[in-house]
Amino acid sequence: MTRVLVIGLDGATWDLLKPWADSGELPTFKELMEKGSWGGLRSTIPPWTIPAWDSMTAGKSPQKLGYATFMVKDGYKFVPYRLKRARQELIWDILSEHGYKNIVANLPNVYSSKRINGIMVAGWLNLGKDDLAYPQGIMEEISSFCGEYMIDIFDVDLEKGIIVSGPQTDKEYLERCKSLFKNHSCAFDYLINNKEWNFAFLVFVTTDRLQHRFWKESVLLSHYKEIDEWLGKLVERLDDETVLILVSDHGFGPVRYTLNINELLLSKGYLRLKKEDKPNATNAVFRFVKKSRLLPIARKIIKLLPQKTRERLIKKARPVGLDKLNIEWSNTIAFAYEPSGEIYINLKGREPHGAVSIEDYETVRDEIAKIIESLEYNGDKLRIKVLKKEEAYPGSGVFDILPDLVIVPTDDGVQAIDPKIGHGEIITRNDGSFGNHRLMGIFLAYGPGIKKGQKIEGAKIYDVAPTILHIFGLPIPKDMDGRVLMDIFEDDSEFERRKPKYVDPSYYERKKADEKLKKAIKNLKLKGKI
Structure with a gap:
């Protein structure tokens, strides 16, 4: 059965990755580019964490989401977007409804864990440790294997949308980022190696944190080498039914x-x-x-x-x-x-x-x-x-x-x-010694049915969700703004032969209602009431 593993590298840019891969500094990225399909991924406007990760996982533009920034206008006040807009149905919600097992960990747009068919660990906008992870007990399980789980290098006031505390010196900042990457890579390894899953979406935020503070090759290359080494070990463990996708929510560059x-x-x-x-x-x-x-x-x-x-x-x-x-x-x-x-x-x-x-x-x-x-x-x-x-x-x-x-x-x-x-x-x-966001992020797909050495053009951040649904053979809601990236699929592969199917959004609403009814009937039968 096909599986999809998505690795998010917050703020990653081909402006850094491609030259380092070409020169042999990042051998795993080089291999993935040569044996997969890759190209730029146009972010939202503005190219910010929120709404970018929501657009990616919902397949919708900011206009469809109803917000373009983390803090949204309410008269002359600005409040967190989650207080003004209902939570969107995201890719793992649709997959859960179809019986697929999911692992979702450290996505910035997941501010509180919720019940899904699988495991969910909230990201750095988490509202509190009580709702950091689902199901109950999974965080203790991860921490027993990797040490106490770290959420981020900062503490954030979510009501004001500002950082309230964090590392002060460059040395402390680097050490925190190193510890965070080690902690998260261990947690991700534990989850994908020990838990059942069909779809996994895991995000590293250290790339973003380091690029904001240091736009220096010595610092950034060192960190990307750590990621490259981790990715190399991951690729070795992938079976021949797993499609690997690398994405970033936006690009990056120096501030002048x-x-x-x-x-x-x-x-x-x-x-x-x-x-x-x-x-x-x-x-x-x-x-x-x-x-x-x-x-x-x-x-x-x-x-x-x-x-x-x-x-x-x-x-x-x-x-x-x-x-x-x-x-x-x-x-x-x-x-x-x-x-x-x-x-x-x-x-x-x-x-x-x-x-x-x-x-x-x-x-x-x-x-x-x-x-x-x-x-x-x-x-x-x-x-x-x-x-x-x-x-x-x-x-x-x-x-x-x-x-x-x-x-x-x-x-x-x-x-x-x-x-x-x-x-x-x-x-x-x-x-120019520190960095900030740019419009063009990264996309890379590798694995069975994926074209090799294919450079793609024109991919947008909200194309990711419909492309994943297509790989699983599921219909795409018509209210998604994105398209299926058909040019990444090998000629005559199952994915290429299968034509994208689009359905009214009510299709999934009806399916959800049917599933609830089936569960209710099953429970009544178990209780002997029918």
């Missing part, structure tokens, strides 16, 4: 320019603050010190100050987010919240204190997009890519909660967005 988006909107009069929240003298002094390269001296002086004075100074000088600003909403035209590049228009009839009429909506969007696209740094034009809502999310409406404009990270534009106020500059020049 950061756009401080609310600083721009503030400077152009689109964002208005009440008088008490306007940048203060303390901010100006710290900005001058930073630009004058006097920061090391200033730090030494600050350390000599009384603790309360020191804390007060640092607090005043630190850039602050939208949620901590006293905004004059009735005179605000546009605003941004997350570091993912989304911009919202303060539209009348949609926002509590809207200032832009529906007649002016298009003009305002055009103005803001033009300003952003014309930005320069020291006379050098930045080729910043800005998309309107309907370009990023076809079929979206003016009055939904999706962003009105989205800035897409590109190598020749800006690579990071900072919504905080207090930087004192619109564009921050970075040295």
Whole structure:
């Protein structure tokens, strides 16, 4: 019987993997590319963890999901997406309903485990250890074999969508990542070697964590070599009925320019603050010190100050987010919240204190997009890519909660967005020593029925779910936005001969209802009631 094993490498990019594979640094990746089908995997817009993993596992675009970022707009507040949208039916739910055994471990979009036909371990957005894993007792089983299970290198405040604690020094950061990879690779090995499964989806997040902090070959190559070695051992154990798929939720690259988006909107009069929240003298002094390269001296002086004075100074000088600003909403035209590049228009009839009429909506969007696209740094034009809502999310409406404009990270534009106020500059020049997300992730398929040495083009993140359903011979719900990646299958293979079958979403709803009825009848028979 066919099995599918999906390994997720959060943030992996062919920009790193292919040169290292070609040079022989990553022999397993090289072998998989030569004996499988591979290519880029276009992520969601913006290319962020949420909604990317949801789009991948639901087969749906952000527009269909109803959210484009982790924090979604609720008036002028922003709340975690899970509070505003119902949980989607994901690939393992469909497979469970058809009797397939599943192992799902460490996917970032799984914030709490649920009952499936198999095993589920939640990812780093987990709400609490009580619902970390299903079934009961599996976490103790894993921990007895691998040591106490680690969720991530950070602790996250899920209500605010921010990291609240984690490693402080580079050394501690590297050590935590190394420990996390060792812990997760052990857990994954234990599950796939000792448990029954037809479908498994396992995700490593250390790739993302390291690339955010260090865009250095010495650090990243060392880690990918660890992954390559683990993959090599995994491939040796695969039987001739298992299809292996490697994916990432988005790509990655170095950060050279950061756009401080609310600083721009503030400077152009689109964002208005009440008088008490306007940048203060303390901010100006710290900005001058930073630009004058006097920061090391200033730090030494600050350390000599009384603790309360020191804390007060640092607090005043630190850039602050939208949620901590006293905004004059009735005179605000546009605003941004997350570091993912989304911009919202303060539209009348949609926002509590809207200032832009529906007649002016298009003009305002055009103005803001033009300003952003014309930005320069020291006379050098930045080729910043800005998309309107309907370009990023076809079929979206003016009055939904999706962003009105989205800035897409590109190598020749800006690579990071900072919504905080207090930087004192619109564009921050970075040295490229740390990384951030890009639009193009990775896809690779290897195993029986898969073409060898095939480079594919045009794959999108929501093509993964329908392709997996097709491999299992299951019909694809018509509300999935993705397509089956038919070009990965060998000519005349079972997968290639089988034509994709599409069904109304109610097909699976009816099937689920039928299964519940069968179970209820079976239970009644066992109790002697019928």
